[in-house]
Amino acid sequence: MYEFFLIVHSWLRWITLLLAVVVIFKSYAGWLGGGSYSKGDNGMSAGFVGTLHLQLLIGLVLYVFLSPLTQAAFQDFGGAMKDSMLRYWAVEHIFVMIVGITIAQIGRTKAKKAAEDVKKFKTQAIFFTIAIVLMLSRIPFHEAGRLFRF
Numbered sequence: 001m002y003e004f005f006l007i008v009h010s011w012l013r014w015i016t017l018l019l020a021v022v023v024i025f026k027s028y029a030g031w032l033g034g035g036s037y038s039k040g041d042n043g044m045s046a047g048f049v050g051t052l053h054l055q056l057l058i059g060l061v062l063y064v065f066l067s068p069l070t071q072a073a074f075q076d077f078g079g080a081m082k083d084s085m086l087r088y089w090a091v092e093h094i095f096v097m098i099v100g101i102t103i104a105q106i107g108r109t110k111a112k113k114a115a116e117d118v119k120k121f122k123t124q125a126i127f128f129t130i131a132i133v134l135m136l137s138r139i140p141f142h143e144a145g146r147l148f149r150f
Protein backbone atom coordinates (compact mmCIF):
# COMPACT_ATOMS: atom_id res chain seq x y z
CA MET A 1 0.00 0.00 0.00
CA TYR A 2 2.82 2.40 0.97
CA GLU A 3 4.68 1.66 -2.29
CA PHE A 4 1.54 2.20 -4.36
CA PHE A 5 0.72 5.60 -2.84
CA LEU A 6 4.35 6.69 -3.02
CA ILE A 7 4.63 5.75 -6.71
CA VAL A 8 1.39 7.56 -7.61
CA HIS A 9 2.46 10.66 -5.60
CA SER A 10 5.89 10.54 -7.24
CA TRP A 11 4.68 10.28 -10.86
CA LEU A 12 1.79 12.71 -10.41
CA ARG A 13 4.46 15.29 -9.57
CA TRP A 14 5.60 15.21 -13.23
CA ILE A 15 2.05 15.68 -14.53
CA THR A 16 1.57 18.59 -12.12
CA LEU A 17 4.83 20.20 -13.23
CA LEU A 18 4.03 19.73 -16.92
CA LEU A 19 0.63 21.36 -16.47
CA ALA A 20 2.25 24.14 -14.44
CA VAL A 21 4.71 24.95 -17.25
CA VAL A 22 1.93 25.13 -19.86
CA VAL A 23 -0.55 27.09 -17.70
CA ILE A 24 2.05 29.57 -16.46
CA PHE A 25 3.49 30.10 -19.96
CA LYS A 26 -0.01 30.68 -21.39
CA SER A 27 -0.90 33.00 -18.51
CA TYR A 28 2.09 35.28 -19.15
CA ALA A 29 1.46 35.17 -22.90
CA GLY A 30 -2.22 36.12 -22.37
CA TRP A 31 -1.38 38.81 -19.82
CA LEU A 32 1.42 40.49 -21.75
CA GLY A 33 0.16 39.75 -25.25
CA GLY A 34 -3.54 40.31 -24.55
CA GLY A 35 -5.19 37.09 -25.74
CA SER A 36 -8.68 35.90 -24.95
CA TYR A 37 -9.24 33.47 -22.06
CA SER A 38 -10.67 30.35 -23.67
CA LYS A 39 -12.44 27.27 -22.31
CA GLY A 40 -9.14 25.45 -22.87
CA ASP A 41 -7.33 27.95 -20.63
CA ASN A 42 -9.89 27.38 -17.90
CA GLY A 43 -9.60 23.62 -18.31
CA MET A 44 -5.81 23.67 -18.05
CA SER A 45 -5.97 25.84 -14.95
CA ALA A 46 -8.57 23.52 -13.39
CA GLY A 47 -6.40 20.51 -14.30
CA PHE A 48 -3.32 22.02 -12.70
CA VAL A 49 -5.07 22.91 -9.43
CA GLY A 50 -6.94 19.58 -9.55
CA THR A 51 -3.68 17.60 -9.59
CA LEU A 52 -2.52 19.67 -6.62
CA HIS A 53 -5.60 18.69 -4.64
CA LEU A 54 -4.99 15.06 -5.55
CA GLN A 55 -1.37 15.40 -4.39
CA LEU A 56 -2.61 16.93 -1.15
CA LEU A 57 -4.93 13.97 -0.57
CA ILE A 58 -2.37 11.27 -1.42
CA GLY A 59 0.32 13.19 0.49
CA LEU A 60 -1.84 13.34 3.61
CA VAL A 61 -2.49 9.57 3.47
CA LEU A 62 1.27 9.00 3.22
CA TYR A 63 1.97 11.51 5.94
CA VAL A 64 -0.58 10.33 8.49
CA PHE A 65 -0.71 6.57 7.87
CA LEU A 66 1.90 5.09 5.59
CA SER A 67 5.30 6.76 5.44
CA PRO A 68 7.90 5.10 7.69
CA LEU A 69 9.70 8.44 7.75
CA THR A 70 6.82 10.39 9.25
CA GLN A 71 5.97 7.46 11.57
CA ALA A 72 9.56 7.59 12.85
CA ALA A 73 9.29 11.34 13.32
CA PHE A 74 6.01 11.02 15.26
CA GLN A 75 7.72 8.66 17.77
CA ASP A 76 9.93 11.51 18.94
CA PHE A 77 9.04 14.78 17.26
CA GLY A 78 11.57 16.84 19.20
CA GLY A 79 14.37 14.50 18.25
CA ALA A 80 13.19 14.45 14.61
CA MET A 81 13.65 18.22 14.44
CA LYS A 82 17.37 17.68 14.95
CA ASP A 83 17.55 15.16 12.06
CA SER A 84 17.51 17.06 8.74
CA MET A 85 15.91 14.18 6.78
CA LEU A 86 13.11 13.53 9.27
CA ARG A 87 12.50 17.26 9.66
CA TYR A 88 12.23 17.61 5.87
CA TRP A 89 9.44 15.01 5.63
CA ALA A 90 7.69 15.73 8.93
CA VAL A 91 7.60 19.52 8.62
CA GLU A 92 9.20 21.24 5.62
CA HIS A 93 7.61 19.30 2.72
CA ILE A 94 4.06 19.33 4.08
CA PHE A 95 4.17 22.93 5.32
CA VAL A 96 5.51 24.47 2.10
CA MET A 97 3.21 22.29 -0.05
CA ILE A 98 0.11 23.33 1.89
CA VAL A 99 1.08 27.02 1.53
CA GLY A 100 1.79 26.53 -2.21
CA ILE A 101 -1.46 24.67 -2.88
CA THR A 102 -3.43 27.33 -0.97
CA ILE A 103 -1.85 30.12 -3.03
CA ALA A 104 -2.62 28.25 -6.28
CA GLN A 105 -6.24 27.74 -5.19
CA ILE A 106 -6.64 31.41 -4.27
CA GLY A 107 -5.22 32.35 -7.69
CA ARG A 108 -7.65 30.06 -9.46
CA THR A 109 -10.65 31.41 -7.54
CA LYS A 110 -9.63 35.03 -8.15
CA ALA A 111 -8.99 34.36 -11.85
CA LYS A 112 -12.42 32.79 -12.24
CA LYS A 113 -14.07 35.82 -10.64
CA ALA A 114 -12.13 38.42 -12.66
CA ALA A 115 -14.23 40.21 -15.27
CA GLU A 116 -11.62 40.83 -17.98
CA ASP A 117 -9.52 38.20 -19.69
CA VAL A 118 -6.24 40.08 -19.14
CA LYS A 119 -6.99 40.19 -15.41
CA LYS A 120 -7.64 36.42 -15.40
CA PHE A 121 -4.29 35.74 -17.08
CA LYS A 122 -2.43 38.21 -14.84
CA THR A 123 -3.90 36.72 -11.65
CA GLN A 124 -3.01 33.18 -12.71
CA ALA A 125 0.49 34.23 -13.81
CA ILE A 126 1.30 35.85 -10.45
CA PHE A 127 -0.32 33.35 -8.07
CA PHE A 128 0.73 30.22 -9.95
CA THR A 129 4.34 31.46 -10.27
CA ILE A 130 4.60 32.04 -6.52
CA ALA A 131 2.96 28.65 -5.83
CA ILE A 132 5.24 26.69 -8.16
CA VAL A 133 8.43 28.38 -6.94
CA LEU A 134 7.49 27.43 -3.36
CA MET A 135 6.62 23.86 -4.33
CA LEU A 136 9.76 23.38 -6.45
CA SER A 137 11.81 24.37 -3.41
CA ARG A 138 10.45 21.33 -1.50
CA ILE A 139 10.45 18.61 -4.16
CA PRO A 140 13.39 16.27 -3.45
CA PHE A 141 15.13 16.52 -6.85
CA HIS A 142 18.50 15.90 -5.19
CA GLU A 143 17.55 12.28 -4.40
CA ALA A 144 18.02 10.28 -7.62
CA GLY A 145 16.02 7.30 -6.32
CA ARG A 146 12.92 9.48 -5.98
CA LEU A 147 12.99 10.92 -9.51
CA PHE A 148 11.46 8.08 -11.55
CA ARG A 149 10.18 5.46 -9.19
CA PHE A 150 9.15 1.95 -10.37
Ligand code: HEM
Pocket: 006, 007, 009, 010, 012, 013, 016, 017, 052, 055, 056, 057, 058, 059, 060, 062, 063, 066, 067, 068, 069, 070, 089, 093, 094, 097, 098, 135, 139, 140, 145, 146, 147, 149
Ligand atom coordinates in the same frame (compact mmCIF):
# COMPACT_ATOMS: atom_id res chain seq x y z
C1 HEM B 1 0.16 18.86 1.64
C2 HEM B 1 0.45 18.15 0.60
C3 HEM B 1 1.48 17.07 0.62
C4 HEM B 1 1.80 16.17 1.62
C5 HEM B 1 1.13 16.03 2.96
C6 HEM B 1 2.88 15.35 1.13
C7 HEM B 1 3.48 14.33 1.83
C8 HEM B 1 4.48 13.51 1.36
C9 HEM B 1 5.02 12.38 2.06
C10 HEM B 1 4.60 11.90 3.44
C11 HEM B 1 5.95 11.82 1.25
C12 HEM B 1 6.66 10.48 1.49
C13 HEM B 1 7.99 10.48 2.14
C14 HEM B 1 8.47 9.03 2.16
O1 HEM B 1 7.87 8.20 2.88
O2 HEM B 1 9.42 8.72 1.44
C15 HEM B 1 6.04 12.64 0.06
C16 HEM B 1 6.91 12.43 -0.98
C17 HEM B 1 6.96 13.20 -2.11
N1 HEM B 1 6.14 14.27 -2.41
FE1 HEM B 1 4.67 15.01 -1.29
N2 HEM B 1 3.20 15.76 -0.14
C18 HEM B 1 2.37 16.80 -0.48
C19 HEM B 1 2.35 17.51 -1.64
C20 HEM B 1 3.19 17.29 -2.69
C21 HEM B 1 3.15 17.99 -3.94
C22 HEM B 1 2.16 19.11 -4.29
C23 HEM B 1 4.15 17.50 -4.71
C24 HEM B 1 4.57 17.86 -6.10
C25 HEM B 1 3.84 18.47 -6.98
C26 HEM B 1 4.82 16.47 -3.95
C27 HEM B 1 5.89 15.74 -4.37
C28 HEM B 1 6.49 14.73 -3.68
C29 HEM B 1 7.57 13.93 -4.19
C30 HEM B 1 8.24 14.10 -5.54
C31 HEM B 1 7.88 12.98 -3.20
C32 HEM B 1 8.93 11.89 -3.25
C33 HEM B 1 8.27 10.66 -3.85
C34 HEM B 1 9.28 9.56 -4.04
O3 HEM B 1 9.98 9.23 -3.09
O4 HEM B 1 9.34 9.02 -5.15
N3 HEM B 1 4.20 16.37 -2.72
N4 HEM B 1 5.10 13.64 0.16
